[in-house]
Amino acid sequence: PVVRTAVLDANPTIADTLNTLAPLLTTDIMQQLNNQVSGEGREPEEVAHSFLVDNGLIEGN
Structure with a gap:
């Protein structure tokens, strides 16, 4: 990904x-x-959390 040096x-x-x-x-x-989020009305935080857990990037709770 492209990220600014700062x-x-x-x-x-x-x-x-x-x-x-x-x-x-x-x-x-x-x-x-x-x-x-847009179609099913789920909260962005919930969708992001599920994605991260499903991909083993964080532990679920």
Whole structure:
């Protein structure tokens, strides 16, 4: 992903995080996530949390 140098300087660990996340966010997946919010009325935070848990990026609760 493209990130401004100032952002990377202020948040040095963000590059690793984004490099892990970027391959998972295909166009198809983004459309599915957007539909869950716009079409199904789910909360964005809930959709994002589910995506992160489902992909093993965070632990679920």
